[in-house]
Amino acid sequence: MRTSRTWWWLSGVVVGALGLGVSYLVAGIMRVRASPVVAVAEGVRDITPDGVVHWAIDTFKTHDKMVLLIGMFVIMTIVFALLGRVARTRWWITVAGFTALGVAGFAAVTVKPGPAGTMIVPVIAGYVTWLIGLAVLAGWLRRWELVEASDDEATDPTHSRRGFFIATGAVGGIAVLSAILGKVAGNQRAAVEKDRRLLRVDQVTKPIQPRGVKVEVSGVHPWQTSAADFYLIDTAILKPSIRLKDWQLRIHGMVDREVTLSYDDLVAREITEDWITLNCVSNEVGGSLIGNAWWSGVRLAGLLAELGIQDGADAVLQTSDDGWTCGTPLRELTDDRNAMLAVYMNGEPLTIEHGFPVRTIVPGLYGYVSACKWVVDMEVTTFDRIDAYWTTRGWSEQGPVKIASRIDVPDGGEEVDAGTFVCAGTAWKQHTGIEGVEVSLDGGAWTAAELARVPSNDTWVQWRAEIEVDEGDHELRVRAIGKDGDVQTGVESDVLPDGSTGWHSVDFSAKS
Ligand SMILES: Nc1nc2c(c(=O)[nH]1)N[C@H]1C(S)=C(S)[C@@H](COP(=O)(O)O)O[C@H]1N2
Numbered sequence: 001m002r003t004s005r006t007w008w009w010l011s012g013v014v015v016g017a018l019g020l021g022v023s024y025l026v027a028g029i030m031r032v033r034a035s036p037v038v039a040v041a042e043g044v045r046d047i048t049p050d051g052v053v054h055w056a057i058d059t060f061k062t063h064d065k066m067v068l069l070i071g072m073f074v075i076m077t078i079v080f081a082l083l084g085r086v087a088r089t090r091w092w093i094t095v096a097g098f099t100a101l102g103v104a105g106f107a108a109v110t111v112k113p114g115p116a117g118t119m120i121v122p123v124i125a126g127y128v129t130w131l132i133g134l135a136v137l138a139g140w141l142r143r144w145e146l147v148e149a150s151d152d153e154a155t156d157p158t159h160s161r162r163g164f165f166i167a168t169g170a171v172g173g174i175a176v177l178s179a180i181l182g183k184v185a186g187n188q189r190a191a192v193e194k195d196r197r198l199l200r201v202d203q204v205t206k207p208i209q210p211r212g213v214k215v216e217v218s219g220v221h222p223w224q225t226s227a228a229d230f231y232l233i234d235t236a237i238l239k240p241s242i243r244l245k246d247w248q249l250r251i252h253g254m255v256d257r258e259v260t261l262s263y264d265d266l267v268a269r270e271i272t273e274d275w276i277t278l279n280c281v282s283n284e285v286g287g288s289l290i291g292n293a294w295w296s297g298v299r300l301a302g303l304l305a306e307l308g309i310q311d312g313a314d315a316v317l318q319t320s321d322d323g324w325t326c327g328t329p330l331r332e333l334t335d336d337r338n339a340m341l342a343v344y345m346n347g348e349p350l351t352i353e354h355g356f357p358v359r360t361i362v363p364g365l366y367g368y369v370s371a372c373k374w375v376v377d378m379e380v381t382t383f384d385r386i387d388a389y390w391t392t393r394g395w396s397e398q399g400p401v402k403i404a405s406r407i408d409v410p411d412g413g414e415e416v417d418a419g420t421f422v423c424a425g426t427a428w429k430q431h432t433g434i435e436g437v438e439v440s441l442d443g444g445a446w447t448a449a450e451l452a453r454v455p456s457n458d459t460w461v462q463w464r465a466e467i468e469v470d471e472g473d474h475e476l477r478v479r480a481i482g483k484d485g486d487v488q489t490g491v492e493s494d495v496l497p498d499g500s501t502g503w504h505s506v507d508f509s510a511k512s
Pocket residue numbers: 230231232233234235236279280281320321322324353354355366367368370371372373374
């Protein structure tokens with residue numbers, strides 16, 4: 001085989017990369033957040049069956065998005081190589097292939113919120129680049145091939161070969177350069193981080209942990225969760241970077257008077273502050289998708305009352321800057337609890353990951369129906385009229401937190417000293433409160449644990465219990481009792497559709 005033939009695949013890869021780079025650059029310059037590559041990755045995730053998504057999250061933990069991007073990268077490289085390879089004999093397949101990829105990019109960006117007209121520009125730029133780039137490299141390859149094929153011994157293929165490699169190198173270089181420039185141009189993050197650092201909201205206070213909230217047993221998760229340790233759950237592959245001056249919240253729908261608030265409008269209102277525990281519906285029994293923080297923000301009950309809620313409304317459809325939505329029951333937003341538009345977490349502006357500049361926090365509801373990060377739109381409406389991101393994927397429309405408890409000490413598999421052992425952990429049922437916690441050793445009788453103090457029913461509570469353990473293997477179980485008398489069930493159910501149930505148990509051993 002002539003050497004020229006073996007290089008077609010390389011032109012496919014390099015031209016493919018150039019198209020992606022150019023499209024990324026155009027997206028960056030235009031400040032289109034949904035670059036086609038990321039949009040396709042998000043689209044792939046959206047159309048992936050739930051079972052596969054859960055398997056991926058389970059297997060790769062929080063690296064699932066990285067794995068998705070790397071997987072896409074590998075697949076794209078292979079696809080580009082194949083498209084380059086077939087271009088030699090069947091041009092139309094290559095053109096059809098790039099067109100199909102362009103259409104996928106187009107489809108992925110148009111389902112994103114925002115002006116479709118501008119989001120399509122990066123896709124078109126990338127598509128045109130693919131076609132032109134491939135035509136140029138193919139031109140050099142054909143010249144090289146012709147020279148190799150000619151019987152004329154005097155003709156040296158070096159010139160056309162060199163031409164091909166120089167062109168390929170140049171195209172590859174431009175691809176990398178445009179990707180880097182796209183990154184720089186699109187990088188609002190630095191500016192947003194600066195907004196965060198300079199932000200001062202009057203009335204916001206630093207958290208002061210109430211006395212007696214800790215059981216003081218080493219190994220128990222801290223009662224207050226720092227922003228850095230707070231679990232992160234969202235569907236955004238690129239976290240929205242929103243400048244303070246650009247943020248707006250529109251509240252509309254079944255209200256007498258709709259309103260659009262700027263950040264200054266919002267924080268000029270009275271600030272409310274509270275300790276609130278937030279947890280995820282996907283938290284498995286014994287899991288750690290839960291955290292407790294000091295939140296500062298604006299109470300939604302007051303705000304909504306001012307706008308005048310119309311009869312019949314029972315839900316608020318919240319929309320994030322990245323298009324994610326959730327349906328929150330109006331009752332929990334307007335009753336006595338501190339449901340708020342939070343601006344600070346633990347006395348600091350929200351981090352970008354946790355929803356800067358504004359996110360919702362509602363005591364007593366799982367995050368997926370309430371805790372909208374980067375919130376920009378609230379529509380007062382009715383549940384029967386709306387579909388939210390997770391409820392269209394099999395999760396329950398309503399997501400009140402279920403009573404739960406967890407053993408932090410001993411750790412599973414731990415070896416402790418036989419004799420008296422102090423076990424400890426936490427329990428929660430936000431907005432109802434925990435009345436008691438009980439533990440059972442090796443399937444024996446339930447015995448009461450001691451509870452630490454809590455500032456309100458909206459936080460988790462730490463517990464500790466002294467147990468007598470003999471030498472050998474043991475199993476410890478925990479259950480909680482709510483202030484409403486609800487005793488935590490031992491019946492195990494999966495996180496889907498509305499949160500896990502079952503007792504957390506830990507196997508450990510004791511030695512003399
Ligand atoms: N914009 C947006 N907000 C979101 C989500 C999301 O995917 N996108 N996930 C929700 C879920 S399922 C949970 S449990 C909480 C998690 O908030 P955290 O990441 O700050 O802990 O955010 C909620 N708010």
